[in-house]
Amino acid sequence: MTLSTYFMEATYLIASILFVLALKGMSHPETARRGMFLAEGGMLAAIIGTLIGAHIVTWVWIIAGLSIGSIIGAWMAIWVPMTAMPQRTALSHAFGALAAALVGVGEFLVHANDMPGVTRTALGFEVMLGALTTTGSLIAAGKLQGIIHGKPIQFKGQNIVNALIFLTMATCFFIFIGHPEKVAVFYIMLGLAFVFGVMLVIPIGSADMPVVMSLLNSYAGLAAAATGFVLGNNVLIIAGTLDGFSGFILSVLMCKAMNRSITNVLFGGFGAIIAEATTDSGGVMREINLDDAAMQLAFASRVIFVPGYGLATAQAQHAVRELAELLEARGVTVKYAIHPVAGRMPGHMNVLLAEANVPYSSLYEMEQINPEFPSTDVVVVIGANDVVNPDARDNPKSLIAGMPILEVDRAKSVIVLKRGQGRGFSGLENPLFFKSCTSMLYGDAKSSLAHLAQAVQHV
Amino acid sequence: MTPAVLIASIYVFALAAFLGYQVISRVPPLLHTPLMSATNAISGISLIGSLVLAGAAHYPLFAHILGFVAVTTATINVVGGFGITDRMLKMFNKRKEPKPAEVAK
Numbered sequence: 001m002t003l004s005t006y007f008m009e010a011t012y013l014i015a016s017i018l019f020v021l022a023l024k025g026m027s028h029p030e031t032a033r034r035g036m037f038l039a040e041g042g043m044l045a046a047i048i049g050t051l052i053g054a055h056i057v058t059w060v061w062i063i064a065g066l067s068i069g070s071i072i073g074a075w076m077a078i079w080v081p082m083t084a085m086p087q088r089t090a091l092s093h094a095f096g097a098l099a100a101a102l103v104g105v106g107e108f109l110v111h112a113n114d115m116p117g118v119t120r121t122a123l124g125f126e127v128m129l130g131a132l133t134t135t136g137s138l139i140a141a142g143k144l145q146g147i148i149h150g151k152p153i154q155f156k157g158q159n160i161v162n163a164l165i166f167l168t169m170a171t172c173f174f175i176f177i178g179h180p181e182k183v184a185v186f187y188i189m190l191g192l193a194f195v196f197g198v199m200l201v202i203p204i205g206s207a208d209m210p211v212v213m214s215l216l217n218s219y220a221g222l223a224a225a226a227t228g229f230v231l232g233n234n235v236l237i238i239a240g241t242l243d244g245f246s247g248f249i250l251s252v253l254m255c256k257a258m259n260r261s262i263t264n265v266l267f268g269g270f271g272a273i274i275a276e277a278t279t280d281s282g283g284v285m286r287e288i289n290l291d292d293a294a295m296q297l298a299f300a301s302r303v304i305f306v307p308g309y310g311l312a313t314a315q316a317q318h319a320v321r322e323l324a325e326l327l328e329a330r331g332v333t334v335k336y337a338i339h340p341v342a343g344r345m346p347g348h349m350n351v352l353l354a355e356a357n358v359p360y361s362s363l364y365e366m367e368q369i370n371p372e373f374p375s376t377d378v379v380v381v382i383g384a385n386d387v388v389n390p391d392a393r394d395n396p397k398s399l400i401a402g403m404p405i406l407e408v409d410r411a412k413s414v415i416v417l418k419r420g421q422g423r424g425f426s427g428l429e430n431p432l433f434f435k436s437c438t439s440m441l442y443g444d445a446k447s448s449l450a451h452l453a454q455a456v457q458h459v
Numbered sequence: 460m461t462p463a464v465l466i467a468s469i470y471v472f473a474l475a476a477f478l479g480y481q482v483i484s485r486v487p488p489l490l491h492t493p494l495m496s497a498t499n500a501i502s503g504i505s506l507i508g509s510l511v512l513a514g515a516a517h518y519p520l521f522a523h524i525l526g527f528v529a530v531t532t533a534t535i536n537v538v539g540g541f542g543i544t545d546r547m548l549k550m551f552n553k554r555k556e557p558k559p560a561e562v563a564k
Contacts, residue, residue, distance in 0.1 A: 012507075015504070019501050019504075020478060020482060022497065022501070023479070023482045023483060023486075023494075023497070023498070023501075024482050024485075026482075026483075026486045026490055026493070026494050026497065027482075027485040027486055027487070028487075029489065029490060029548070029551040029553075030553075032490060032493065032548045032551070033545065033548045033549065036497060036541060036544055036545055036548065039497065039500070039501055039541070040541050043500075043501070043503070043504065043506075043537055043541070046504060046507055047506065047507065047510070050507040050510050050511065051510065054507075054510065054511050054514075054515065055515060055516060056510070056511075056514035056515060057514060057515065057516040058513070058514045058515075058516075058518075058523060059514060061513040061514060061523045061524070061526055061527040061530070062510055062513045062514045062526075062527075062530060064527060064531075065509070065513060065526075065527045065528070065529075065530025065531040065534060066530060066534050068531050068534075069530060069531040069532065069533065069534025069535045069537075069538065070534055070538045072531075072535045072539070073534060073535040073536070073537065073538030073539035073540075073542065074538055074539070074542060076535065076539040076542070076543065077538065077539045077540075077541075077542025077543045077546060078542070078546075080543065082547075085492060085496075085543075085547075088496075088539075088543065089492075089495055089496055089499065092496070092499050092500075092535070092536050092539060092540055093499065095532035095533070095535050095536045096499060096502050096503055096505065096532070096533065096536045098528075098529070098532050099503075099505045099506070099508075099509055099529040099530075099532045099533035099536070100505050100508075102509070102512075102525045102526070102528055102529040102532075103505060103508040103509055103512055103525075103526075103529050105525055106512040106518075106522045106525045106526055106529070107512075109519060109521060109522050109525075110518055110519070110522055118465050213495070214495070217495055217498065217499065220499070220502060221498065221502045223505075224502040224504065224505045225472065227505050227508050228468070229465075229468055229472075231508055231511075232464055232468065233507070233508065234468070234471050235504060235507070236504055236505060236507070236508060237468060237471050237472050237475060238471060238475040239501050239502050239504040240502055240504075240505070241472055241475035241476050241479055242475060242478075242479040242482075242483075242498060242501065242502075243498040243499065243501060243502035244476075244479075245475075245476055245479035245480055245483060246479060246483045246494060246495070246498040247495075247498070249480065249483050249484060250491060250494075250495065253488075338488070340488055345491075345492060345495065346488070346491035346492060346494075346495060347488060347489065347490060347491030347492035347493070347494070347495070348492055350488070350489045350490070350491070350492065351492045351493070351547055351550070354547070354550040354551045354552070355550050357550075357552065359552050359553055359554045360489055360551050360552065360553065361553055361554065363489060365487075365488055365489075
């Protein structure tokens with residue numbers, strides 16, 4: 001080993017340590033930013049170490065790639081609005097996975113015949129995981145952006161087709177391990193992995209996106225870890241594994257928050273069945289006008305806001321904070337209740353409200369806030385539906401039975417902000433809307449909240 | 460990859476998995492979105508593999524081109540991921556600090 005190689009390995013070790021410290025910092029909002037600076041330092045060290053120690057001779061492609069990537073990356077970092085965070089994250093899963101897959105293909109081009117079987121196994125994993133995550137994430141991003149319809153896309157025999165694709169891909173993988181000289185087999189495997197990624201995500205509805213996002217996050221990390229095995233590079237293994245496990249833990253948490261298994265999310269096609277399975281409960285929804293709602297809020301002593309995906313689509317995060325501040329000025333205690341799967345990715349609502357300057361000490365998790373609903377005067381539900389559906393708790397036949405919910409129906413009164421009388425995203429009937437304590441305020445959430453704020457000022 | 464290297468790599472993998480589980484299960488749901496974008500930026504470390512592919516000696520041109528695309532996408536992830544994570548984390552404030560204008564009143 002030359003001196004520069006030692007230097008490179010040292011930067012990798014430093015990077016690995018800094019990455020772990022960075023994630024440790026994430027355990028609290030006050031240390032999180034400092035942690036990320038450490039990770040950035042680690043990344044920079046690893047890049048410089050590689051450029052010095054890896055015997056680079058051709059610089060033009062590297063400089064071009066680094067510049068173009070930095071420009072696009074900086075543009076994304078500065079201009080993407082917080083409401084588009086799920087799409088952006090899905091896209092970045094695609095980019096990361098694509099990089100891993102391409103490195104795998106490159107390794108195959110250069111070293112296929114002189115690598116041992118074990119390395120080829122890792123290479124196969126890397127390429128397959130990378131490719132299927134790339135297309136899967138692109139489809140997820142398309143659904144989140146609304147380019148592709150959010151409803152699950154299903155057809156007869158879908159699971160059989162998927163199983164066939166998977167089996168063919170696996171067969172190619174095993175042939176490739178034994179016979180690296182059969183180039184076509186490798187490329188068929190790669191192509192099938194791209195197709196499989198698409199097939200995996202199209203049957204999944206938008207409401208299940210938090211799980212899918214976490215899973216894709218996990219796959220992208222594991223693809224990077226597999227790259228580490230192929231290249232014999234420990235920092236890649238460590239960083240990839242951290243990412244992979246983070247995604248895995250989040251998937252498990254999201255599934256728990258919906259009381260469903262990962263297989264059910266992936267192969268269930270949730271949203272499609274429901275539309276047929278729901279029956280009308282035949283109750284009457286009581287409408288409330290702005291002034292009455294404002295009066296209720298202004299004279300309450302405890303108010304809890306429950307945001308859902310509707311808050312994000314209406315971009316109403318600033319409007320809700322303004323209303324909350326007016327209420328607080330009148331001496332009302334205001335809290336926010338955040339369900340783990342509210343929104344389209346883990347933590348989505350927290351980021352939106354933080355953007356609107358809501359202090360994080362006012363944001364409460366489901367377990368913390370549920371005991372407080374009975375002593376709450378008014379709950380304002382903003383574009384949330386399934387996460388406050390009492391059927392999940394009371395009706396064992398419901399499709400979401402057993403899913404933990406925010407028990408807003410135990411509050412003294414509930415005001416639901418909703419765009420119209422429709423059933424909303426999942427198509428499930430929500431008995432909360434028909435309860436005697438519930439009143440509905442129809443209209444765009446943002447303008448409703450702004451008008452409420454005005455009305456509260458005049459009370 | 461020699462058997463010794465393979466075994467060492469599996470050790471690294473297993474320990475990283477264990478460490479990751481310990482560290483990440485302590486992240487509060489409040490920070491799950493920044494966590495996802497941060498781990499994503501960190502796994503952009505596949506950039507170092509891409510750099511080698513794009514610039515190493517005796518590689519065919521096609522490998523360099525693949526490397527170039529990989530460097531680009533990995534860099535987008537690193538720069539974009541860290542940038543946006545920082546932008547998000549900056550927004551998390553404990554309490555509203557009184558604005559200067561309001562204090563003046």
